[in-house]
Amino acid sequence: MQALVLIEELGSIRAVAQAMSLTQPALTAAIQQLEAELKAPLLVRSRTGVTFTNFGQAFLRHAKLIVAQSRRAQDEIAQLRGHWEGTVRMAVSPAIGLGLLPQALRQFTLQHPNVKVHCRDGLYPNIAPVIRDGTLDFALTPVHRVDLESDLVAEPLYSSQVVIVSGVSHPLSRATRLKQLQDCDWVMSSPSRGPGAIIEEAFQKSGLAAPKVKMLCESFLALPAVVAASDDWMTTMPRVLFENSPFKEQLCMVPIQDALPSPLICTVRRHDLPLTPAAMQLVGWIQHYALKRLDKKAKN
Numbered sequence: 540m541q542a543l544v545l546i547e548e549l550g551s552i553r554a555v556a557q558a559m560s561l562t563q564p565a566l567t568a569a570i571q572q573l574e575a576e577l578k579a580p581l582l583v584r585s586r587t588g589v590t591f592t593n594f595g596q597a598f599l600r601h602a603k604l605i606v607a608q609s610r611r612a613q614d615e616i617a618q619l620r621g622h623w624e625g626t627v628r629m630a631v632s633p634a635i636g637l638g639l640l641p642q643a644l645r646q647f648t649l650q651h652p653n654v655k656v657h658c659r660d661g662l663y664p665n666i667a668p669v670i671r672d673g674t675l676d677f678a679l680t681p682v683h684r685v686d687l688e689s690d691l692v693a694e695p696l697y698s699s700q701v702v703i704v705s706g707v708s709h710p711l712s713r714a715t716r717l718k719q720l721q722d723c724d725w726v727m728s729s730p731s732r733g734p735g736a737i738i739e740e741a742f743q744k745s746g747l748a749a750p751k752v753k754m755l756c757e758s759f760l761a762l763p764a765v766v767a768a769s770d771d772w773m774t775t776m777p778r779v780l781f782e783n784s785p786f787k788e789q790l791c792m793v794p795i796q797d798a799l800p801s802p803l804i805c806t807v808r809r810h811d812l813p814l815t816p817a818a819m820q821l822v823g824w825i826q827h828y829a830l831k832r833l834d835k836k837a838k839n
């Protein structure tokens with residue numbers, strides 16, 4: 540099963556045999572034995588590589604979950620025995636990555652120096668398949684809770700602040716009302732069910748026609764650069780991303796007075812997969828700093 544998961548990742552039996560320190564004939568024989576047991580071909584081998592049959596794709600969905608679960612089971616037992624090792628795998632939104640994550644990780648890695656952390660970018664709903672198949676332990680991402688699929692659970696952390704941003708030379712960079720922006724060209728930072736859709740929601744609430752979306756840019760590394768280099772594009776991004784952007788000098792936070800929706804950042808995980816003790820502790824640190832942040836906000 541592990542080999543099949545790796546075959547999908549690496550695309551070649553030879554590469555997988557190497558990665559698993561097996562000979563190619565031994566790996567091929569193991570896969571053939573599995574195919575014989577299942578009475579179904581899983582792979583199609585060709586000169587250009589290897590692809591999955593429909594049976595193979597169906598089996599792979601189970602294999603991924605089983606491989607991820609057995610890794611978690613090993614981690615959990617080791618951690619319950621007091622051996623804090625293994626890996627926590629998560630995805631984070633840009634607001635978390637630039638906001639709470641650095642402090643939370645610092646505390647966590649001081650506490651558990653032998654637990655590896657694998658952190659990647661990701662927003663709901665795009666990230667849902669890799670939470671579902673067990674690749675990730677959890678994601679820290681904005682979610683419309685009404686929109687959450689029933690096999691996932693979301694626990695709220697805090698609301699992030701979103702701002703409208705243009706290049707400094709955009710003719711409407713000093714606009715104060717949403718309706719002034721109705722003819723602008725927009726760069727969306729996520730597909731429609733993600734937080735980038737906030738601008739669509741804001742336009743709808745203000746009784747404006749849907750914004751003209753000219754580009755979908757799902758790279759938060761490229762987004763500020765792309766907008767900074769243009770005189771005609773507007774976008775939305777988390778305030779913390781604008782404030783920390785190396786392109787800040789070429790960007791302008793458009794001072795719109797109409798309220799914009801604030802995405803609720805949540806911890807999202809599969810409802811039927813409990814977190815490992817290490818994952819729980821890391822989430823605990825994130826919750827700790829989220830609460831501190833809420834306290835500070837309430838005091839100001």
Ligand code: TSU
Nearest residue numbers: 632633634699734735777
């Ligand atoms: S964040 O979740 O607060 O990082 C976020 C991401 C993307 C957009 C708004 C907020 C557009």
